[in-house]
Amino acid sequence: MTMPTGLAHECVSLVPLFNQLTHADKETIESIVHQHHYQPGETIFSAGDSLDSLMIIASGQVKVYQLAENGKEQLLYLLKTGDFEGESALFSQTTRQSFGEALLPTAICQIERSDFQMLMQQYPSISINLLNEFGHRLSKLEKRTTQATTSSIESRLADYLVETSAGLKETTFKLPLKKKDLATYLGTTPETISRKLKDFEDQGFITQGGGKKVTILDSDALALIS
Amino acid sequence: MTMPTGLAHECVSLVPLFNQLTHADKETIESIVHQHHYQPGETIFSAGDSLDSLMIIASGQVKVYQLAENGKEQLLYLLKTGDFEGESALFSQTTRQSFGEALLPTAICQIERSDFQMLMQQYPSISINLLNEFGHRLSKLEKRTTQATTSSIESRLADYLVETSAGLKETTFKLPLKKKDLATYLGTTPETISRKLKDFEDQGFITQGGGKKVTILDSDALALIS
DNA sequence: CGACACTTTGATGCGCGTCAACCTCAGTGG
DNA sequence: CCACTGAGGTTGACGCGCATCAAAGTGTCG
Numbered sequence: 001m002t003m004p005t006g007l008a009h010e011c012v013s014l015v016p017l018f019n020q021l022t023h024a025d026k027e028t029i030e031s032i033v034h035q036h037h038y039q040p041g042e043t044i045f046s047a048g049d050s051l052d053s054l055m056i057i058a059s060g061q062v063k064v065y066q067l068a069e070n071g072k073e074q075l076l077y078l079l080k081t082g083d084f085e086g087e088s089a090l091f092s093q094t095t096r097q098s099f100g101e102a103l104l105p106t107a108i109c110q111i112e113r114s115d116f117q118m119l120m121q122q123y124p125s126i127s128i129n130l131l132n133e134f135g136h137r138l139s140k141l142e143k144r145t146t147q148a149t150t151s152s153i154e155s156r157l158a159d160y161l162v163e164t165s166a167g168l169k170e171t172t173f174k175l176p177l178k179k180k181d182l183a184t185y186l187g188t189t190p191e192t193i194s195r196k197l198k199d200f201e202d203q204g205f206i207t208q209g210g211g212k213k214v215t216i217l218d219s220d221a222l223a224l225i226s
Numbered sequence: 227m228t229m230p231t232g233l234a235h236e237c238v239s240l241v242p243l244f245n246q247l248t249h250a251d252k253e254t255i256e257s258i259v260h261q262h263h264y265q266p267g268e269t270i271f272s273a274g275d276s277l278d279s280l281m282i283i284a285s286g287q288v289k290v291y292q293l294a295e296n297g298k299e300q301l302l303y304l305l306k307t308g309d310f311e312g313e314s315a316l317f318s319q320t321t322r323q324s325f326g327e328a329l330l331p332t333a334i335c336q337i338e339r340s341d342f343q344m345l346m347q348q349y350p351s352i353s354i355n356l357l358n359e360f361g362h363r364l365s366k367l368e369k370r371t372t373q374a375t376t377s378s379i380e381s382r383l384a385d386y387l388v389e390t391s392a393g394l395k396e397t398t399f400k401l402p403l404k405k406k407d408l409a410t411y412l413g414t415t416p417e418t419i420s421r422k423l424k425d426f427e428d429q430g431f432i433t434q435g436g437g438k439k440v441t442i443l444d445s446d447a448l449a450l451i452s
Numbered sequence: 453c454g455a456c457a458c459t460t461t462g463a464t465g466c467g468c469g470t471c472a473a474c475c476t477c478a479g480t481g482g
Numbered sequence: 483c484c485a486c487t488g489a490g491g492t493t494g495a496c497g498c499g500c501a502t503c504a505a506a507g508t509g510t511c512g
Binding site for chain 2: 150
């Protein structure tokens with residue numbers, strides 16, 4: 001399944017994970033990655049799959065979500081180019097607990113568990129980079145959990161708009177998710193998102209254009225919503 | 227602040243983090259830890275503090291929580307002997323985002339950021355152990371977030387009871403938290419906890435004894451609550 | 453034994469999920 | 483080029499779960 005394209009090179013050079021390595025080191029890594037391509041809507045992995053490789057997004061976009069017992073979907077992460085996914089742990093778990101689905105045409109590089117563990121032994125900087133990334137994810141998840149259990153939907157949506165805008169450094173932007181997915185991300189329903197956005201518009205905090213476009217007019221007011 | 231007790235030894239030998247090290251290695255680590263003691267109710271660290279050391283619980287119990295903007299408390303972790311806390315990242319963050327409070331008389335060993343990073347360079351197994359731990363925390367948090375946004379309080383409480391019972395390998399046990407803290411852990415209020423526990427009792431799933439004691443009668447029924 | 457924190461119980465209200473109908477729009481085939 | 487279709491989005495009506503407020507009960511530690 002390994003292909004003779006430049007994609008392996010992209011994977012390795014793109015990812016912050018391998019930042020500190022020399023060119024030669026990166027080449028040895030390139031030789032052990034495997035590649036796959038996925039179409040929008042295609043499932044990349046499912047809960048229950050055995051977890052035997054680290055996946056790196058070479059291009060495209062992947063949504064990672066869990067299903068609750070009642071069948072409800074919870075969007076956990078949205079992975080973009082350069083992000084990676086190893087179920088938070090190529091270490092502890094052996095079975096996946098979440099689903100991955102391509103939202104765009106997506107190319108993925110995989111490194112086998114054993115190969116990756118060898119790499120970590122050989123290049124300690126990889127572990128440090130991984131710890132960094134895990135630390136960030138943990139902090140963000142802690143904040144999300146706190147928000148999910150203590151704040152209103154209104155507040156969570158406002159916060160999401162402000163953060164997304166800040167992340168893109170644009171006050172006008174297109175929502176990166178379908179409302180349905182945004183709803184599961186925030187732990188609510190599309191209907192409620194619709195209503196709250198309308199409320200925000202009525203209060204003059206935002207304006208909505210066609211095609212999921214949003215303009216933030218008063219981010220301070222949004223940030224103050226409790 | 228370093229003290230000549232055997233506590234430093236305990237810290238290092240207790241923690242899974244340092245499992246694979248030789249006795250000699252552990253002794254060098256013991257020489258660089260600092261120690262502190264705290265009384266129940268005492269605050270160990272606060273949000274906004276600078277984050278410059280890894281903390282290991284030598285004995286006692288610590289609750290780690292965040293405050294939402296509306297002032298509500300969210301219990302994130304309950305740390306027991308052998309657990310550690312470095313705000314999920316001695317790496318990325320420089321400022322703490324959570325609070326730590328001793329619930330029992332508690333002894334804590336600290337390792338300075340720079341010392342710890344040196345240790346990780348020297349002993350790669352420490353990084354691997356850390357990655358393991360972070361992986362576990364991430365998985366658990368992902369599950370909690372999913373539950374928080376998709377399931378009812380009833381379901382979350384039922385799940386908590388089952389998991390706690392399974393963790394202790396006892397069907398009769400004392401709740402390790404005050405109802406007030408349990409409430410913030412599950413993202414609800416003490417009143418609701420009271421009522422739901424009564425419901426469970428009425429339905430014959432559990433019985434309640436004095437002093438936070440609970441006996442699980444039908445864990446299957448509890449697990450089925452959606 | 454008194455004071456204070458925790459817990460329980462009841463009454464009330466509101467946020468948001470649910471269900472259903474309608475609207476919009478992009479893609480498809482005639 | 484336009485009607486057809488189906489998915490995503492919007493809007494309204496309604497009800498339930500749980501937070502909130504208040505007050506009485508219980509435990510615990512000095």
